[in-house]
Amino acid sequence: MSPPVAPGTPSAPHTGPDLAPLDAGLYSDGTRQDPIRDPALYFNRELSQLDFNFRVLAQAQDDKVPLLERLRYLCISCTNLDEFFEIRAGTLRHAQDLGLVPGADGLSPATVLSRIHDRAAELVEAQYHCWNDVLRPRLNEAGVRVLGRDSWNPAQTEWLRTYFRDEIMPVLSPLGLDPAHPFPKILNKSLNIVVVLHGRDAFGRSGNLAIVRAPRSLPRIIPIPEEISGGPHDFVFLSAVLSTFVDELFPGMEVKGAYQFRVTRNSELLVDEEEVDNIALALRDELVGRGYLRAVRLEIAEQCPDAIVRTLLENFDLGENAVYRINGPVNLNRVIQVYDLVQRADLKFPPFQPRQLKGSDAMFETVAKGDVLLHHPFDGFAPVVDMLRQAAEDPHVLAIKQTLYRSGKDSQIVEALIQAARNGKDVTVVVELRARFDEEANLGFADRLQEAGVQVVYGVVGYKTHAKMLLVVRREGSRLRRYVHLGTGNYHAGTARAYTDLGLFTADPDIGDDVHLIFQQLSGLAPQLGLKRMLQAPFTLHAGVLQRIDRETALARDGRPGRIVAKMNALNEPRVIRALYRASQAGVEIDLIVRGACTLRPGVAGISENIRVRSIVGRFLEHSRIYWFGNDGRPEIFCASADWLERNLLRRVETCFPLLDPDVAERAHDEALSNYLDDNLNAWMLKEDGRYERVPEESVPHSAQASLLAKLCG
Structure with a gap:
């Protein structure tokens, strides 16, 4: 190994x-x-x-x-x-x-x-x-034991046998493979056991192979009671229990072997939006069959005989380069349940309390005084919900418009929008039904919103609506005023505690006008927009990024400092990368903080020696997108919903918004960029040959995320 x-x-x-x-x-x-x-x-x-x-x-x-x-x-x-x-x-x-x-x-x-x-x-x-x-x-x-079959004592074995007979066996439907019982459909990522049998059953049929499928209703991790096991935190995998007692499903026959396997299938839904009259109905139809799309990977117990592996590959129409032999449970990710079941503060990160926004009980008055930046999860997500709740009850609020890409189960955002509609507000919600793996949830809350009288729009055919926008129209005296929230992450309270993201509240009239026009475009048939402050994909964001990179390039060629710092989840758009290469050749100093995929090769002499790429992996998932351009001493800083990926810049509806308030801009730069460039505990540098190397820890260790926890959460 x-x-x-x-x-x-x-x-x-x-x-x-x-x-x-x-x-x-x-x-x-x-x-x-x-x-x-x-x-x-x-x-x-x-x-x-x-x-x-x-x-x-x-x-x-x-x-x-x-x-x-x-x-x-x-x-x-x-x-x-x-x-x-x-x-x-x-x-x-x-x-x-x-x-x-x-x-x-x-x-x-x-x-x-x-x-x-x-x-x-x-x-x-x-x-x-x-x-x-x-x-x-x-x-x-x-003291947290996940017990293998070879370590069960007699009491544990007997308890698990009883558990198998009482809780597991009644819901199993083993299937012997013969001409009358062809190979069954196997659900995506489901746990299965292939059983090798010898002997004859009650009908005189010869045993050979059988498949035992574990229904999704069965827990994949089984806690053993303390009085049986002697320890407070003892667990076993369902796969181990099935493999051990599978012989009870085939009385009178000899089990010669039992091998767990799991097949992974393509889960990318392909709805031809030009050919359907109702995308919601088409998506519902696609979701029914998602779990049985084309197979792409087979995971199988490493000791499984080659002949059985070949049989499985043939049935799944897979080649040898799609099989992975596993030394352990094929669904190892299910052990995450142990994390949730074991309440041991000494084995987890210390809890933290996000900073609460002063004035969140009167959000309109607070935002009217000046722009407000939230840096999640260090700042709480509650102000976003507070603004919606207050808007729902405020008699001066006339209209609410929002995009929803992912919102989570039992979303307070959705409840507030429903309440606003019931209170007579004009509420429009752009729901992106094609948010991957959240399609079913989004269909569900879209139905609830419509039932409450909310105008639900499903975005634009051919373009996912990935923008994160909230607009509240409020009458103040003789005029209407627009209050806006824009973010780099989803309107999802759960991810706001686990992902780093930036959100801006503003009442700036120009940004309010821009957001209003984008909503009109999404819900109607408006032409390409002439926005005052914001950049928008698929229209102006790509060109706007290129123009600003080229501006830094021209400054450097004129002998003035050129500087770019950008943070995102992924980078692969070729024209942006070529522009960055040209900027580097001109002498622009470029620092990119790219969490995941990066197709740019840094450090190449004559091409990219002035480009540095780092990835931060820490307690929270890095998710914020922020772009900073030096602009000859008059820096521009933007936050966005978009990574520098082809799909985001060219095939999605995305928003990119400037931070106009100097204090807000300085805070975003210091916390989300400079702070991360100083990280020497959780940072990895991408090398010219494609390797990632940890940044060496210095005499003064610095974690960007830990410093923000200490600074903002106390």
Whole structure:
């Protein structure tokens, strides 16, 4: 077994093209073209995204992180890998079928899929090493035991046998495979056991193979009562119980082997919006079959015989490069339930109380006095809900307009919008039904909003509405005044405690006019807008970013300082990257804080030696998008809902808004940019060869997130 990725150990290089010398304006293949278009200057987006999970896994391997939090990071890396296969790998297979041409990196879909398998196999091996050899023993020492079959004592075994008979067996429907019982449909990411049988059943049928599917209703982690186990925190995986007692499902037959497996399927819904009359109805139809779309990965117990693996691959129409042999439970991410079930403050991050906004009981008066910046999760999310609730009850409020991409279960935002409509306000909500994995939830609350009299709009055909906007129209004396909230993250109270995001309250008339026009465009059939302050995708945001990068480039060529600092989740848009390369060649100093995928190659002599790319992985998921341009001593700073990805800049409805108040702009720069550039505890630097290396800890250690907790949360 190869060693896992450890804290401080660089992750393996991207498996993209080798970087050839770029002399005399040559491509790496020798043709004379613009050198910044050389495919060797671009990492592959999918492989870069996959590498992010090694940085997450490094948190699980870090002794400085509390033990149950390390378990949580392990589970996050597993869940991220699931989603990667469901979306990224699934989309690549579709691109391969369509024969799509390579992107800026020059790699074909088939090549990328092959490299994904190799890199993902390394990640899986590292994940199970972390679980089997590091976290599970450490948890056991701390009194939190996830017991394997070989460690059950007689009392535990008898209790689990009874539990199996009483709670599990009644809901199972084992299926023997024969001509009358073809291979069953297997739900995406569901737990299954393939059983090898010998003997004959009551009808005289010879046993061979059977499939036992574990319904979603069964808990994947089973707590053992303390009076049985002797410990307060003892658990077993459902998969271990099924494998141990599966023989009881086949009386009179001999079980020769039982092997757990799980299949991952493409989960990207493809609704041809031009061909449907009602996108909501079409999406409901698609959701019914989502769990049975094309298979992209098979996880199987490592000791499963090759013949059975081949049978499964044949049934799922998969090749050898789609199988992953697992040394442990195939659904390892389900151990996250232990984190929730064990209340041990000594094994978790210390709790914190977000800072509350002064004046939140009178939001309109507070915002009327000046712009207000919220930096989540260090600042509480409550003021956003407070503004909506106050708007719902305020007799002077005439209209409320909002976008909703993700809002969470039992959302207070949705309840406030419903109450506002019931109180006679004109309420319009743009609901993005295609928010990945939240489609069903969004359909549900869209129905509730409509039932309450809210005008619900499903965005624009062909473009996801990813913008985060709230507009309240209020009569104040003889005039109407617009109050606005704009954010980098979703209107979701749960993620506001787990993600870093920035939100702005403002009553600036120009921004109010811009937001009003964007809502008109989304709900009507308005033409392209001439906005006063904001940038909007897919119209002006891409060009606006390029124009500002080019301005810094021109300043540097004139001998004046050029400077760009930007923070985002991902970067892959080729024209933006080429503009950054040109800026670097001109002498612009560029710092990019990119959490996940980054296809720009930094540090290349003559191309990108003035570009530095870092990734921060800490307690909270970095999610804020903020762009700062030096502008010859008159800096411009923007927050946005958009990353510098092709899809965000060119194929989505996004908003990018300036921070006009000098104090607000300075605070955002200091907290969300400078503070992160100083981080030497949770920062990783992207090297020229594609490796990420931890930033060395200095004599004065600094964590950007910890400093904000101390500063803002007390």
